Amino acid sequence: MELNSVKETDVLIVGAGPSGLTLACDLARRGVRAHVVEQAASLFPGSRGKGIQPRTREVLDDLGVGGAVREHGGAAPVGMTWKDGERQGAYDMFRRAGPTEAEPYGEPWMMPQWRTQEILLARLRELGGDVLFSAALTGLSQDGGGVTARLTTGEVRAAYLVGADGGRSTVRRALGITMTGETVDPSPTLVADVRIAEAALDRVDWHIFLGEAGLLTLCPLPGTADFQLVARFEDGTPDTTPEGVRALVAARTHLSEDDVTEVRWSSDFRPRAALADRFREGRAFLVGDAAHVHSPAGGQGLNTSVQDAYNLGWKLGQVLLHGAPAALLETYEQERLPVAAEMLGLSTRIHRGEQERGTAAQQLGLGYREGPLASGRAGLLEAGDRAPDGPTGEGGRLFDAFRGPHFTLLAVGTDAPLPAYTGELLRTLRTEGAEAYGKGLFLVRPDGYVGWAGEDTSGLAEYAGRLGLDLNSA
Template structure:
């Protein structure tokens, strides 16, 4: 068997990459060692930048229908409401940033939506296929499975989590730290006796850690998170979780009627020493492991896939030079390092969830794939996220949607750039200013100039 791209892991990262490659006509296979999709809520926060990514991938309507806004936190003490806590600093939507608040969707539901989109596009996934090893040469990668079978791929993407088998087989280390030594329980529960309009917070008592119980938007479940003393063993059974809830809240043990899923972890932050080895790439938790505080892990992971997908498509189907793939690690490892620091700072209470955690300000100004040729650049520079706007009667996010590049010609003549590029022309814009802006398939400005000088060379370098 042979495929252009083998994606190891059917989590949000692997599925998002599979969707992106499928719409580009790239033959890709997603393999997952489990027999089905992940069943828990773990990564439940979709940040505004990822909402924009999901818009482009064609799943935003389903994501919005499946979730809801984050509720206001209510602080309890001795069975009484004693205060409120707002998890995020508020922000109003603007024309250039239509999504400004995190959207809550349980991870299992996000994965169902991405999987449905993958199938809709004709993409493939195989469950119960455990990768146990791989060997690569100049032409491709041979991957071995636990059942004795093997598969040949031009490229492999490891999206198989923090304990990545592929990363370990490559001998790539991870450098990191323990963010918090206290074991933490996370569980999806059915609970009676709590309203679904609030996030219920029970501060730590004597000898006990905190308990937080959040209604999961779009479901009948609650997500419970509880912290334990260092060295504790976490009981994931129904009786064990009932005892924790009853000891730390005004609820009775029988108010917890069902455990839908439960896990425990110790918050840590770690970054892979490399994101690539030859024809194998690391993405998502295989490349960076976050504290869940601030909701950066899943979002950074999906954006890894979004960065890598168009580059693989350009090399495999668009005639781009293979050197384009070098920019994946260059761009994404720096972003991951920044987001790890942010997650840790939020976890330790040093930074509030707000502008930085929304990820709208992330970009690639220092990338070798970025070229700014204007003598006096305006607010939007090459390497920045391309903001939404209306130019003439065209909404830019509508123009960007799809696997193509887009050229904005604002207050200047648009050059002939050929069929693969969509051209949007109009007068100078308050946000963009005047000039030519070549927008990458992942929604970032790759090249910007006052005239078309240098644009043709940039297009050749990126396979346009």
């Protein structure tokens, strides 16, 4: 976009973090015009949100980057405690499970945040989109037809605006949306990406150093030569300079300053939990850290953020391109705000040692049963549940059939007639062997949740019409 020009688009996304890039990819594959701006000159450089939960892996697979996530990530290492330069023993802080028919991703996966963003940006470019860097939002106004955003590079006129610009969100402040929160831990924490001499420390374990000087951990980051360093301080302001990081390692571990061959990125923060009072104001929405800020404990922040975008993307697509009523967009906050509140509570309890990481942290059990788009039940599932994986009966997987921006009407173990729909928005599939479903008909939303369920198609057409899906077109 040329300086001082005015650009028109369907959706303006402010922020090129994980949530902004996820939303941009989802909109691009639907054919929605989206313009992404980022005030920084490049993508975020640090490893900060390194944990990829199983549900998020399913989302990324649907967006077409599952192979890249497998290639560049790896399983979370087992913890190894140290004291006075001696190994004290290993312990595993995660629930690990092998893949099952219904849940193909069971174990925690790790990939530095900067790599996740690189993968999503590459996918966005494959889909014909891109990010305008060094473009900061300076103001916005709304009317009945759209949003006008003022940027340092010019103006953008969009039907909708999405603030994906982090915990200090300019969009949130411009909308007058407040955040309610608490300090999870008043003690400051330093986080850094460092490189350690190969002979000084192995990359097999997640190293946890205990001692009077304070806690320090070094976690090898898969697909890189880096370790993520995390150190908690009782008070004061951590020294985030390379010299300060090296001195910290020498003070709290058996390693020397010279063993830290490079400090690639560093920052400090005080763990906080906060939730925006609402996720929408008119034609503007908040996703990710702009809507909720988590303690890093439990690895919920990035994952919840990605899933915000995944929930909003298909709804924007249906309203903008397929005639769905604008009321569909109201369901974004109705579905996601309770989930964000639940995950904030989980992160805080894990941080304070009140709860261990477990199945809840994997986010596979999250759903929208009580939400405005849940209708009916059949077999083993209720509308609002995550749609499990399973065999198609033709040598394939249900997740392969779900992949893409369409809805899927799934008939499991029943010969109930299906609508004679011939459009691109809906695919139909019959299978006998998807055990996690039981028997019935299931309309799977584009974001992988069961929207409607029943023993026959009674009520299906009316429900689908609320989503901009006309089942009478044949």
